[in-house]
Amino acid sequence: MEILVYGIINSVTLALMALGFTLVYGISGLPNFAHGALYIVTGFIAWSFIHTLKLNFLLAMFLSLFVTGLIGAAIYRLFLIRVRGMATSEIIASYAIGLAILEGLRWGGFKGMTYTLPVFIEGSLQILGVQVDLQRIMVVVVGVVVMGLLWLFTHYNRIGLALRAMAQDERAALMLGIDSDRMAVAAMFLGSFLAGLAAVVLLPLGNIVVEAGYNVLIMAIAVCIVGGLGSWIGAILAAFLIGFVQILTVVYIESHFQIVVALLAIIVTLILKPSGLFGRQKELEERV
């Protein structure tokens, strides 16, 4: 029972971490390696809003999400737009930006165990005989709600539909007056917003530490590669696969095997099925 309950929680956690990354990649083919940095930055922004500006807790959370979204959009507008279409340069540039943000935070004094965000709700609950604190239930609720909202957004909203069009056939979208740079900015905003959202619901479970930024990036990449780059359904399934395997290793082996599972998942996927569970192999199709 513990495995089931914590497996689900862990899986939704992973899905939340990866959603922003897979969204940006799916829409604009941009591997945003600054994803982990944006995650951590949101934590510190929210912390500053609460502790320095003494803002109301919920307001601080929402504001920090918007600020992170804007940072993401700015990263695209100022830097990534110049290396668009060159996958290697995109990775190097976005990773460098992420590195600069994370190490800048560390240099600026944001390190150690002193930074925490308050939980949304205190207390715990018995589910199927397992003690679960309410914040973890919140994570699952937020995760499910976000996935639902994203689905609605991409199926009924004008911008959402345009984003999906861009993901499927950029040139055809261009012909209908959809601007690719504007859509990429929107995708980066949304992706960063989602990274931030993952941060504000997950960070209260522990301390805000700079190193977590790298872990989040690795988890996001693992989920996306196993699920197939750019596929949202694949990412969610992969999150459940990796999530449950991680919990199993925690229960039966040891807790610090979690990251090993993620890395092994990347390697195994790349050897057995490089396109992932639901990879579209777009470029290959185009060449044929």
Added chain:
Amino acid sequence: MFEAKGLMVFYENMLALNNVSLKCQEAQIVGVFGTNSAGKSTLMYTLSGIMQDIKKKEAMAGGERITLMGEVFYQGEDIMSLKPSQRARKGIILCPERRRIFPESTVLENLKIGGYLADSVQIKATLDYVFTIFPALVPLKNREGGFLSGGEQQMLAIGRALMAQPRILLLDEPLMGLSPLVQALLARSIKGIRDERGVSLIITEQYARPVLPIVDYAYILENGAAVMEGTRQELMDNPDVRAAYFGI
């Protein structure tokens, strides 16, 4: 109203369009006929601005060097430097070769994506119009674009382009690979679009016969150059043109 002057396009040193000039008046249907690799798609990409985008991407990725020369005027304004999205806003919409339907979106979603630039009133009115001229699409509303037949996809592609509220609709080989029956049906619909909505159309085809009855004026493209132009009757009276493009 819509005019291209001296268009030249080079892919590296290969000349794809050689000094092509063409005109399209308000509510006119202009045909551009030519064989494979005559430069039809290059012309359409240049008119719609997609070529600017391809050029930019190639330059960034260190690929082919593309050189563009010439002018495109729309209502007296030179639009050659505008991006495809800016040209689309002015009402210049390309319906591409091989249709390029969004395969994972449903028919209705494809149409709604086409209406990206339109307001909600226009979207509703145009949706009704598209389903009136292409009733075959009505029962397929919720089917994914990738599962449609060629003819249905072409109807959807034209409908999607209509949703963008075009003033000039560029149709790149709309009848390619379709049965004669569907070709005739589409040709009628295309004429209807001109008659009922006052849209100007530029249509390219390899084989002119199915669209011949609806064009007002036509150009013959050979190796990137417009070697001949004239009204439908003038071209039909020319024995070489008849043999090569009309198969009559």
